[in-house]
């Protein structure tokens with residue numbers, strides 16, 4: 001440690017130093033360049049990542065390597081009497097600081113803070129060159145090794161310059177300068193608090209320090225001042241411990257998050273000036289996770305319900321201003337949640353501050369995900385990360401769970417190339433690491449609960465790893481990666497029966513959902529918001545029906561970047577309750593209906609949404625979310641319907657004539673209105689002079705193009721007098737997924753439109769009146785081993801057809817308009833292809849597909865009257 005090093009600073013002796021701690025941000029104006037493009041230097045501000053764009057670009061891996069930030073720092077002469085530090089809140093993932101070309105310190109790991117003392121390398125009354133080299137290359141000795149999110153490189157959290165007196169609280173440690181307050185016993189009558197600080201004398205001379213602490217109640221009234229005198233030799237560090245009992249404490253809870261604080265300072269002997277100071281909030285609460293009765297906080301049962309949260313945002317990658325961290329957690333709280341998991345890594349210090357204030361219970365974890373490396377170096381880095389996480393966020397009453405592993409066997413389970421002995425060795429090193437982590441966690445913090453998250457696999461039980469932590473988290477994707485929503489509860493009951501002493505929490509669940517995709521008939525893998533509602537509703541019900549379940553955290557609060565993903569939107573994991581830009585999906589309001597106490601009501605859908613019933617007899621389904629017992633829905637301020645609410649929702653079935661309708665849902669004082677348009681399918685052909693007909697072939701969902709605003713309506717079979725397909729079936733790339741391909745379709749932003757299709761289709765027919773029309777056909781050749789199969793798809797038997805060669809002719813009203821259309825040959829695979837034809841209709845339009853080799857395909861069709 002730096003403060004123990006002997007430095008040649010003789011001239012400091014005897015100076016009367018009065019420097020109070022100053023903390024200033026050092027974020028602005030750094031010269032930045034990357035090793036793969038050293039000639040290009042740009043001026044950037046911290047928080048910064050170099051992967052905000054390239055992690056979302058087609059075709060190439062995002063840059064993982066070294067980059068350099070430089071800037072000049074003028075060090076005034078008076079700093080010579082001080083100690084100067086750089087404090088990083090987070091920099092991904094190996095960071096080395098050079099001052100005037102000399103290395104001042106290095107940190108490994110991208111998700112915890114660290115402090116580097118630069119005093120010895122500085123020149124005073126002079127400019128100094130600060131150079132920070134950051135490297136986010138894959139490193140087998142640094143977690144995360146692999147995971148379903150982007151490892152954005154850069155100094156992506158705030159950077160501070162801290163100047164203290166030579167006599168100061170320790171800063172350059174795993175706690176990144178935090179002074180820990182322990183609350184070993186808390187009850188309604190009394191709470192004991194224990195504060196332990198390390199005072200460092202960085203000067204050569206002996207010093208006497210008076211260390212004092214004020215303990216303040218939630219109203220900022222001083223409850224007690226304690227002080228101690230410490231004598232330190234030159235270059236010595238000493239611990240000071242204070243203890244105090246708070247009588248009748250005001251307890252911290254999600255409903256009433258009361259925060260105490262302490263303010264600590266160092267003064268010289270007989271001096272009035274503070275030489276250094278530190279303050280922190282803390283909270284008093286006790287808790288228990290009971291395997292039979294669930295979670296208890298301050299003696300009261302409380303079901304933990306909330307979400308996981310990743311730290312990236314559309315356009316910014318992980319380099320977020322604190323304001324976004326704050327608003328994210330406010331949205332989680334406003335959803336009615338009481339719980340968050342900072343999956344899969346420790347997050348910005350602002351996150352824990354805001355969770356304390358808002359009253360959100362936190363599961364914080366280190367990023368040991370999917371796989372481990374069997375080296376001492378890897379194990380050591382992981383243990384150091386856990387130490388840093390625990391010590392840095394120790395004082396936050398919101399933190400109740402320390403997590404240390406996520407789905408650690410998932411790589412191994414899906415690796416067909418690994419030999420049995422290799423698998424065995426991998427299991428052993430994982431279990432060994434879990435044991436070490438458990439031991440360390442308990443040594444550092446015996447007052448909180450340890451936890452790990454598992455994927456649906458028996459190996460966690462048979463290997464014994466699931467017996468190590470206090471609480472077991474299950475990431476369960478029944479109704480998505482595994483079939484059957486009802487299997488969720490069955491799985492839990494079975495685990496509970498077999499392991500009755502294990503407290504269980506649902507650490508993840510949720511399907512992908514894309515707001516461009518709507519249906520009234522949701523199915524797994526259709527990416528519709530309606531299926532998201534169906535799954536979350538079922539999971540909430542199943543958890544609430546089981547007292548033994550500690551709680552549940554939805555996957556995920558918001559959509560997030562994951563460069564290898566190819567879902568409805570490439571490079572994005574779309575399981576969010578919100579979109580990547582933080583606009584809310586409908587499901588967010590559903591959680592409000594389930595969780596909020598204040599009255600709420602919400603008509604699901606979007607403003608100016610089109611509805612397409614077959615005719616006036618087919619009802620339109622309008623879901624209304626509310627926490628009331630009954631709600632009313634008025635249509636155009638005249639018709640009024642009412643319904644009971646069950647599970648936070650009512651489905652109103654309305655038979656409405658074509659046109660615009662104003663809907664208003666009301667419950668007591670609260671109401672919500674929306675405008676919808678009704679267009680009957682049976683009249684769409686007659687309306688062609690006003691509105692083009694756009695059909696999302698090969699699927700039951702409507703797709704809205706956010707740019708053109710066109711709605712590609714779900715497909716239908718042909719009937720005389722109308723329009724629709726003849727022959728073929730819904731294309732299904734994978735046996736486990738219901739429809740389409742999940743591949744990233746090149747050359748379009750409208751991936752879902754091209755991902756679903758009808759294969760073996762014989763014809764598409766429109767019984768239109770005579771005239772001239774433009775027909776546009778949409779195709780994509782889906783047969784292509786797009787990428788390594790997604791390991792998160794827990795199925796083993798992926799249907800593969802690698803032939804991929806198909807050729808068919810397209811005929812319109814009997815005349816061949818495209819001969820030997822071979823999509824792969826003519827346009828490339830997984831590429832959006834649109835071909836338009838002008839057609840003269842006499843007796844309607846019939847587009848026929850005549851197969852030469854392989855099977856015909858169609859993804860979409862548009863009909864315009866010209």
Ligand code: GCB
Nearest residue numbers: 148406407475508573575792
């Ligand atoms: C999981 C992982 C998480 C993934 C998620 C998914 O089980 O823990 O990191 O993002 O599944 O969406 O597949």
